[in-house]
Amino acid sequence: MVLTQVIDFMQPTISIITPSFNQARFLPRTIESVLTQDYPNMEYILMDGGSTDGSLEIIRNYADRLSYWESKPDRGQTDAINKGFARATGKYLAWLNSDDVYKPGAISEAVDFLENHPEAAMVYGDCTFIDAQDREIGRFPAAQTDVHRLRRGYVHIPQQASFFRADLWRKVGPLDLSFYFAMDYDLWVRLAKEAPLIYQPGRVWASFRLHGDAKTIAADDRCWPEMLRVHYREGGHRLAPIVLKYQLRKLVAPVINWRRQRMFRFPARAEME
Template sequence: MRFSIITPNYNGGSFLEQAITNIISQVGDGIKLEYIIIDGGSTDCSHEIMARYSSKIAISIIEKDNGPANAINKGLALATGDVLAWLNADDLYYPGTLQRVRLAMECRPEAAICFGSCPIIDQQGKEIRQNISRFKEFFYPFSSRFTYQCINYLSQPALFFRRSAFAQAGPLREDMVAAWDYEFILRLWRCGNAVHVPDTPLAAFRWHEQSISGQNFRIQFQEEYEAARADAGRFSPQTFIHFFVRWGIVGIYSLMAWLKKRL
């Protein structure tokens, strides 16, 4: 199975080399890798790092972009793999992730999406916010398009999708600030089922103050609600549930931010 993995990068040199070595180490029996890096014109050490691994990078583009969604769209348009994904420069795959995804997708040829657990880590790689991860994992046994319209319980770094599904769903929406991945996954789910890879995590999401979710969580959950309403219908039970879920999560995040300032 051929995987196309895209890394959008802009001044992510602090983590980029770790991301590159992490991804290229996934190659093994039955795994072919097309690695694509889309750099938005970084001014840090990113280009030097990319040059050191140029033989392992199938496609690298360095040019100004209009943000991460635009960069990922450039990569998706060039991708030729059977299964596609993107992994930000500060996130990580666990050992053997692509092999486990391959086996899951081969067993479920009707599935458009493959997902797994995704712990949250800090800048040093230590797991944090375990309660949020456990909360998301609670919904895995009930996974369906209906459930996903009610609440965003999938973590993008641990999500993979078939190129055939992407061809039907279309590119990421570049007019959104923070929830373009959720809206995109809603469209992917129209193209087939989702398969869960159980047990150990597939990826880790690195949370920090400069991350998109760290800066824009109120906008993110507003955009997620609007995307769910558009996908499920204005007066659907999913939209009703999502409305209350949104305000509950925003309240919890706001409380966490307030407590952090008090400490």
């Protein structure tokens, strides 16, 4: 028993941040998916923006298993993530939104990879789409990318299934508070300029929940303009592939959003398609 405790203590700490606001419907599933991970040295920080839907009572039920939590008004999701990471002490970092979930074993696998690949800034795996009832309704199109492909709009990183180094976060962070949607894309570009982002195909580490109030459904039209802000900040020009992709995206956006709506409203039908 003592030897096991010593080995557990020697494992590097990973800090997981959950930003939350009025997500009581899904919050218990998110918290449980973190707390039931098999990784022994984990710091879990929950930053709630002053929810009024019963989230506070849920958080208090888990308070003795959280490293830190608070519930007070903030400047939004990006601010909550930044404040959580400012308190984090882990060697590795990640955030899991309050309607998403980790798959069993995800953190152990991610930390093991980062420990054995010190050249990597970040590792990310695969991610499924789930609906409000936890039914799997699709698969995120994850793929290997790098700083050059990111800047062309070739992202393919599921934020829910990504884990990165705290020392690089301290170098390139925090998240830009002016971003509502693409703060993760902005971070990926900054990290990728420092070291490789490595994809682990076939390793399903998280589930991304699609539902009527999700940002992906409700505000997708804000993502690409924010990505273009990153593009121009990095010296990109107006005829770059990412700009052309944005123009195409605007044309097909109604179809994309319609299909997403069908995915979480009619999952069985979406699977048949």
